[in-house]
Amino acid sequence: MTDSTNGRRQGGAERHRGAVTLRRESIPPSTADEKLLDSHHRREWKTKDAWRALRILSEFVEGFDTLADLPPAVSVFGSARSTPESPECELAADLGAALAEAGYAVITGGGPGVMEAANRGATEAGGMSIGLGIELPFEQGINDWVDIGIDFRYFFVRKTMFVKYAQAFVVLPGGFGTLDELFEAITLVQTKKVTRFPVILMGTEYWSGLFDWLKGTMLADGKISEADLELLRVTDDVDEAVQIIVDADAALAEANGKR
Numbered sequence: 001m002t003d004s005t006n007g008r009r010q011g012g013a014e015r016h017r018g019a020v021t022l023r024r025e026s027i028p029p030s031t032a033d034e035k036l037l038d039s040h041h042r043r044e045w046k047t048k049d050a051w052r053a054l055r056i057l058s059e060f061v062e063g064f065d066t067l068a069d070l071p072p073a074v075s076v077f078g079s080a081r082s083t084p085e086s087p088e089c090e091l092a093a094d095l096g097a098a099l100a101e102a103g104y105a106v107i108t109g110g111g112p113g114v115m116e117a118a119n120r121g122a123t124e125a126g127g128m129s130i131g132l133g134i135e136l137p138f139e140q141g142i143n144d145w146v147d148i149g150i151d152f153r154y155f156f157v158r159k160t161m162f163v164k165y166a167q168a169f170v171v172l173p174g175g176f177g178t179l180d181e182l183f184e185a186i187t188l189v190q191t192k193k194v195t196r197f198p199v200i201l202m203g204t205e206y207w208s209g210l211f212d213w214l215k216g217t218m219l220a221d222g223k224i225s226e227a228d229l230e231l232l233r234v235t236d237d238v239d240e241a242v243q244i245i246v247d248a249d250a251a252l253a254e255a256n257g258k259r
Contacts, residue, residue, distance in 0.1 A: 059153060067150075067161060071104070073104055073166050074245060075162045076169075076171075076172070078092055079114050079175055082113040089117035092172055095241065096121025096125070106121075107132065110132055110141075114174065119145035119146050130149075131150075133151040163184075198233060198245055199231055200241050202241060
């Protein structure tokens with residue numbers, strides 16, 4: 001935990017809602033996403049959702065304007081709950097440094113754990129470090145290793161930024177949020193909603209059960225194809241992960257040059 005993060009926690013609860021910072025009694029009981037998706041207050045939809053649409057638009061504009069000039073980048077996902085001495089945090093720091101040395105900016109969710117480790121690795125290696133935060137019902141905040149940080153109210157806006165500005169996704173051990181980001185990326189590539197780019201799982205022991213289930217259950221039952229499984233690469237080797245990304249970029253550049 002960084003000193004500034006520790007200081008925030010000692011000073012009381014804190015929540016970031018877009019450009020607004022809320023502390024202590026000013027923190028509302030629900031998030032902007034929860035209010036948007038709440039079906040129990042339908043009477044408010046006609047009066048409040050039109051204004052929410054403008055707020056959503058403003059978040060897209062802020063993200064597009066802030067990130068438009070980024071160099072080639074890679075989105076790195078993983079658990080906020082991982083401790084700094086955990087194997088996945090050490091792997092994330094090495095990955096962040098290797099990506100920076102290869103000329104890539106590193107984009108994370110901006111939080112602690114694996115995200116902070118990847119941002120730290122990139123920053124210490126002289127690269128650009130990006131954090132895309134999100135309003136959550138529990139405290140998180142942007143870690144101190146981020147060069148450019150944006151706090152979002154809405155998950156779907158934030159997820160668009162992860163995809164739009166990345167040449168690849170690297171997924172380290174994590175929980176539900178990490179799985180959400182992983183499967184959204186695979187779905188977008190599978191359905192050709194985005195240009196094919198690498199989706200790399202790092203931590204073979206952690207991901208082996210999931211990969212076995214994908215192959216032994218989903219593939220065996222005809223729910224996915226062999227080609228779908230090939231969208232995923234699994235490795236523990238940082239150099240191999242970076243090389244996969246570099247090779248994919250080179251192949252895409254060659255294909256575009258032939259058009």
